[in-house]
Amino acid sequence: MAKIILKNAEIVDYISIKKADILIESEKIAGVEKQGYFKDMEKKTDTKVIDLSGKFIFPGIIDAHTHYSLHSRGTITADDFFSGSVSAAAGGVTTVIDYIDFPEDGDFQKAFDARKKEAADSIVDYNFHQVIQDFDKNISKNLAQLKEIGLASIKLFTTYKRAGYMIDRNLWGRVLKRLKELKLLPTVHAEDDSLIQELEAVYKKRGLTEPVYHPFMRPDAAEALAVRDIGEEALKNEIPLYVVHLSSALALNEARRLRKKNAELYLETTPHYLMLNQSKLHSRDAELYFMTPPLRTKFDNEQLWSAFSIDNEFQVIATDHCAFNKQQKFQSNSALDILPGIPGSETLLPLIYTYGVSRGKMKLTEMVEMLSVNPAKIFGLYPQKGSFEVGTDADFTVFDPQLEKKLTAENLHSAAAYSPYKELKVEGYPIITIRRGEIIFKNELKTKKGSGKFIFAHSSDLFLH
Ligand SMILES: [Zn+2]
Structure with missing residues (x-):
């Protein structure tokens, strides 16, 4: 199973905002360490490295x-x-x-x-x-x-x-x-x-x-x-x-x-x-x-x-x-x-x-x-x-605080096909959604229908x- 390293982002939890790198292995968080910690692993062929300078990472929304x-x-x-x-x-x-x-x-x-x-x-x-x-x-x-x-x-x-x-x-x-x-x-x-x-x-x-x-x-x-x-x-x-x-x-x-x-x-x-x-x-x-x-x-x-x-x-x-x-x-x-x-x-x-x-x-x-x-x-x-926490599901929302978007129906994906917020512009938008270690959305759908599961x-x- 491929590994993913998310590096150079600011990690936001409910207490603090800190710069750290995250290692994802299979579906789980394998490590959250100070920047550069996973450097030696970055060159390995089975590892995907994503540079997220200037972005936030939230625990999955x-x-x-x-x-x-x-x-x-x-x-x-x-x-x-x-x-x-x-x-x-x-x-x-x-x-x-x-x-x-x-x-x-x-x-x-x-x-x-x-x-x-x-x-x-x-x-x-x-x-x-x-x-x-x-x-x-x-x-x-x-x-x-x-x-x-x-x-x-x-x-x-x-x-x-x-x-x-x-x-x-x-x-x-x-x-x-x-x-x-x-x-x-x-x-x-x-x-x-x-x-x-x-x-x-x-x-x-x-x-x-x-x-x-x-x-x-x-x-x-x-x-x-x-x-x-x-x-x-x-x-x-x-x-x-x-x-x-x-x-x-x-x-x-x-x-x-x-x-x-x-x-x-x-x-x-x-x-x-x-x-x-x-x-x-x-x-x-x-x-x-x-x-x-x-x-x-x-x-x-x-x-x-x-x-x-x-x-x-x-x-x-x-x-x-x-x-x-x-x-x-x-x-x-x-x-x-x-x-x-x-x-x-x-x-x-x-x-x-x-x-x-x-x-x-x-x-x-x-x-x-x-x-x-x-x-x-x-x-x-x-x-x-x-x-x-290490060992828990690798669910992350990568967020670009600079990205502007209008919340028109054309920019959204609900089958409602209309937007109650069509007049509104937002400054800051999610750019990558990772669920149990898999990128499921990045500009477009990246996963298979039915890849989500019931969580006890x-x-x-x-x-x-
Ligand atoms: Zn309700």
């Missing part, structure tokens, strides 16, 4: 929230695991954590086997969050299967009663108790369904269903209420709780209040809640900016950004990549029916680098922490993923203390 091949509302997302993972790799992502739908019969092993088949085309590595919509004796018992399968987290919805995803709130306590026993991390999509249903009915009755009304049907107050209610339940049960795609200042304040009471709350946000706001819903192609929770206001954008500057209040930035093409998005222009979701994996790193790190909202080391180290630790993949997760590091 992890998108902890994706929906590739999502079957929902009578259709399937434009991105399957192949096109989704190619777009991820083009954006420097080496691992994604996707979802497994809830099996009505409670057979998690069977659901996992079926989902793993769908993911088999992926070129990046992957793990899953398991959705739980119901709870009884059988489900409680079977949840133990997830530990053997190698999943670390489950997903609860406090909304989408109509679509069937919601778990009844009188089950929360029992579910959380069982998850605590099993050391499975609860993650939650937090929006209060009863408030949303009432508001939807009001707007529907008056015929106000265009996309621009969506944020009024699913207001920030609904998010804040749900964060409060399930946050209190987690506090009572003394279990950590991970909130996905937090979108609003109001919900952030609710999280702050809970943290003051010592709730163990971990927060994820996404680039779109930082970069975009509901002014997009006034445009002619509003459908292309339609997701749940909806885009908020400019004030919310600013408040979420400032949560990074003061005191890292977010632990993870992930994308909720859920790509539908224009034809799918324009099937309806009613906020009650538009397919929710936008593409995101490919633009995660360049957006956060340009508008976060370069604009002084966060340090480079903090970005690496939120885009790689923390997701690995929180979802039980560390140090195999997210670290530079141990218990979340959040259960260590």
Whole structure:
């Protein structure tokens, strides 16, 4: 097996930035040493040397929230695991954590086997969050299967009663108790369904269903209420709780209040809640900016950004990549029916680098922490993923801080074939993506369909203390 030496780059982990050379052997990191250390090996014929002067190397970026091949509302997302993972790799992502739908019969092993088949085309590595919509004796018992399968987290919805995803709130306590026993991390999509249903009915009755009304049907107050209610339940049960795609200042304040009471709350946000706001819903192609929770206001954008500057209040930035093409998005222009979701994996790193790190909202080391180290630790993949430790997977994102790019659809790879960020230019872009020692993307796809694999997760590091 060929060896690779990455030399003269600046290595960025969550603590420091230092110049070092990296030796890759087969799929693993074989050494991280001071510059020039591997000099004698460089001349050997079985060794490929890549000079990366002026570039950064990050541990492989992890998108902890994706929906590739999502079957929902009578259709399937434009991105399957192949096109989704190619777009991820083009954006420097080496691992994604996707979802497994809830099996009505409670057979998690069977659901996992079926989902793993769908993911088999992926070129990046992957793990899953398991959705739980119901709870009884059988489900409680079977949840133990997830530990053997190698999943670390489950997903609860406090909304989408109509679509069937919601778990009844009188089950929360029992579910959380069982998850605590099993050391499975609860993650939650937090929006209060009863408030949303009432508001939807009001707007529907008056015929106000265009996309621009969506944020009024699913207001920030609904998010804040749900964060409060399930946050209190987690506090009572003394279990950590991970909130996905937090979108609003109001919900952030609710999280702050809970943290003051010592709730163990971990927060994820996404680039779109930082970069975009509901002014997009006034445009002619509003459908292309339609997701749940909806885009908020400019004030919310600013408040979420400032949560990074003061005191890292977010632990993870992930994308909720859920790509539908224009034809799918324009099937309806009613906020009650538009397919929710936008593409995101490919633009995660360049957006956060340009508008976060370069604009002084966060340090480079903090970005690496939120885009790689923390997701690995929180979802039980560390140090195999997210670290530079010798013996772990050689997953690296090589990043050129000088490279400028416009985030137009032509420059991106998602089958959505449109870009929510088409007006934006980024300064800094991933140039080589290495997954388990293999260059999988460098200007173009470099690997075979299906070269990614399922990575077994141990218990979340959040259960260590
Ligand atoms: Zn999602």
